[in-house]
Amino acid sequence: MDKIALRRTNLRTAINAVIESKGFKSDVAFCEHYDLNPSHISQLLNGHGSFGERAARNLEKKVGWEEGLLDKTSLSPSNNEGKTTSPSNNGGIRIAPIEFRSSESKPTNVRIPVHKDIRASCGTGIENFLEDVSEYLDIDPYILKVMGVQTKPENLRIIYSDEYSMWPTVAPNSPLFIDVSDKDPDAIKNGNVYVFTHNHELRMKRIFVSYAGNKTVRLSSDNPDKVRYPDEFITADQLNEINFVGRLELALVKP
Structure with a gap:
């Protein structure tokens, strides 16, 4: 996957995670919260806008993401990761796409x-x-x-x-x-x-x-x-x- 395609994939994954964790209703609600242009974000996601180095870093900074997050190969979902589960039978609660698992502690944690x-x-x-x-x-x-x-x-x-x-x-x-x-x-x-x-x-x-x-x-x-x-x-x-x-x-x- 080339870098531009990777950024688009990572942007979709990251936005999905924020939408689930913050309880936003849509991409538009996400954009309104972070004062982003919904049309521009839609273009980035759908491959119609320029998504160079400067654009990626500016977007990460505005949302508050780690610098370089959109270029990480480990962020892209595989199999069912990053997808929202179907509503459960306990009141329609949806499970967030990020799950914490036990792992070795890292010095940066x-x-x-x-x-x-x-x-x-x-x-x-x-x-x-x-x-x-x-x-x-x-x-x-x-x-x-x-x-x-x-x-x-x-x-x-x-x-x-x-x-x-x-x-x-x-x-x-x-x-x-x-x-x-x-x-x-x-x-x-x-x-x-x-x-x-x-x-x-x-x-x-x-x-x-x-x-x-x-x-x-x-x-x-x-x-x-x-x-x-x-x-x-x-x-x-x-x-x-x-x-x-x-x-x-x-x-x-x-x-």
């Missing part, structure tokens, strides 16, 4: 603390859970890049989801990669999902801040059933009273 028994909306007694690490995920940072993780690995912690309030963005029992460096209530990334403790509970909501008139804050569940999961509205002062754990960087569906 990073260790991410895992809190196996900590779940969003799990109840009381979790204020200081970051002090209690169950185990560590030993992972190549290159894999994190492919999955769309942009924050530094040392800022990540892994907990688990507990119920359907953020479905379909987050499935129950899904491992959640939390960026614990992003927890300043005065620097909320509008429209992002945050994990926080409130009234002795660990919660997860998408947060929208409105600056029109009196500053108001909407805590929203992604689940379309607003009877069961209604939006909550709080004031800016109440937002500052919330103890933020961090921002949801990535949610994986549990196989």
